[in-house]
Amino acid sequence: MLFNRRQFLCASVALSVFPKVGLAAFPELVAREAAHQIAPVEFPKTPVWGFGGTVPGTEIRVPQGGRVQRRVSNALPQATSVHWHGIRIDNAMDGVPGLTQDVIESGGAFDYDFAVPDAGTYWYHSHNRTVEQVARGLYGPLIVEEPDAPEVDRDLTLMLDDWRLDPETGQITDDFDNGHDLSHAGRLGNIITVNGQLDPSYQVGAAERLRLRLINASNARIFDLGIDGLTGWIVALDGMPLETPLEITDTFPLGPAQRADMIVDVRALASETASLVSFERDGGFGLVRFDVSGAGRAVRSGIAALPPNPLPVISTDSAPLHRMEMQGGAMRWLSSAKLGETELTGQELAQLGRFWALNGYAERPKDPFLDTRLGETHQIEFANQTAFPHAMHMHGHHFRIILSDGSLGPWRDTVLLGRGQTRQVALVADNPGSWLLHCHMLGHAASGMMSWFRVT
The missing domain is CATH 2.60.40.420 (Cupredoxins -  blue copper proteins)
Incomplete structure (x- = not known):
């Protein structure tokens, strides 16, 4: 049930890839506990976790082509990391524990340093124990400004x-x-x-x-x-x-x-x-x-498109098609799926808190879903065989939605699929590294919907 106010009251890579050991510290972004007034003022402040002690965390604004440089210090009782969502980033800076970096332990720090090639609206958030840490407020906006921004008030x-x-x-x-x-x-x-x-x-x-x-x-x-x-x-x-x-x-x-x-x-x-x-x-x-x-001003008419970002040209001619099936969940329970190379029954998986699978794996598999050379074009068909919607997010890349007539639609990094829906996307593998591919319903990712792909 969603409470409105009335109902609530009634209910009562550093230098590309090397760490910055011994170098001058970047501006610090501290992940720490704080208190924030989320509920109406009649309630006490809510304990939260925030970057800089606020929710959302400190807004970061940089010009297109500039760099984000932050030392993330962890003052939380849990290990954490930071994913810079939507940025075509150096792989070592992507913030995925076990794939691109180690976790930042309590009391530890990590220096993030990367270029931002594309103007636009992005964000950063925890990528360790994300169901809990994002729910506690561990996120913030990252804005990359165009050289020629639109005229707005x-x-x-x-x-x-x-x-x-x-x-x-x-x-x-x-x-x-x-x-x-x-x-x-x-x-x-x-x-x-x-x-x-x-x-x-x-x-x-x-x-x-x-x-x-x-x-x-x-x-x-x-x-x-x-x-x-x-x-x-x-x-x-x-x-x-x-x-x-x-x-x-x-x-x-x-x-x-x-x-x-x-x-x-x-x-x-x-x-x-x-x-x-x-x-x-x-x-x-x-x-x-x-x-x-205030008094009204002259009414404007029409709008111009924003300047395009330097994205690759996509041609799907002869581009191979790879199918990713989303499986499991309530009402369409898994009969079985793999953890590593071990096949487990749906009941065994549920006892381990795994309810979903991607192509038969209920965790990130050892081998990548897609193994491609730099610059190759691929098509992915996401097939939602479950009874719930999913938001499939690809790290380090943007892709184009393939429309029903075969033409290319908008660029996205997260595609939303309704229950039973199938959608195709096309991408150029233009960023080398090992990249996560997962559902951004964070509980779904934590309980099985996690994969990865490799660009070499």
Whole structure:
């Protein structure tokens, strides 16, 4: 059940690849415990984990072609790491324990240093024990600015998240590994925040033009979003500009880890309110309020596309097709799957907390799903054979959605598949290394939906 405010109250690579040993420290980003007002003010602050002690973590903004350089220090009681989501990054900086780096133990630190080739909206988050650590707030925005940014009156980053709080205490429930969540839709919260706030508001002027950078940081929630008192266009998805901006005339989905850049014009009049709206089964409610004040200005018309990023040209002619089947979960339980090279029954897997599989493996397999040379083009067919949606995320690369007519759709790094749906994507393996490929419903990844591919 999703609580609104009223219901809640009623319910009561460093130098490419080498570590920076002995060199001057980068700006520090500390992962630590903190307290944050998530629930209404009638409740005490909620203990959270945050980068820099805030939720979201410190916003990082760099120019396109620049570098991100941060020493991540771990002041948490658990080991952690940082994945820089959506960046075509040096492999050693990708932040995946056991694949690209060791965990950052409590009291330890790791220096992240990498170039950012693509402008757009990205984010960073923990990639160790992610079901718990992301649910506790361990994430933040990463914005890469275009040399020629669009002309807007304000550029706002909006990180959407849902929290599962005890309605009596306002504290995060610690049932991160419960079998129902892992085997069903994932960990869904009962209160939604934007930028760590319940029902936030921003003052805007009549007819102002806003750039809204939406980031879905939730564990598993798929938002169905719309706008009220605003008109506008989606200009980028997962950080990558659309060739033709998409006018917003209806609701649109935003799956876990996905991003959408919008340029919107305020149409509400002075003293009125415009909103970003989330549509749930019981109707729509505002996520963010834009309180309008001031005299109107000249109404703008139309929008230009953002400048493209330096992505490879994709031709699917003769590109091999690889099929990845998503299997298991409640209502379509696994009959068997492999852990390593050992075949286990579905019951044995469930006892180990494994409910899902990718191509018959209920954990990241020893051999890569795809082993390719640098520069080769491949097609992947994701086939969702389960009763639940999944958000498949590819590290270190972007891919293009193959549309039903065979043409190439938008660039993405995370593709959302409904129950029983099959979708094809095409990519150029343009980034060498060992890369994770997994479901970004974080409980699904933790309980089996994890694979990888290698570019040599």
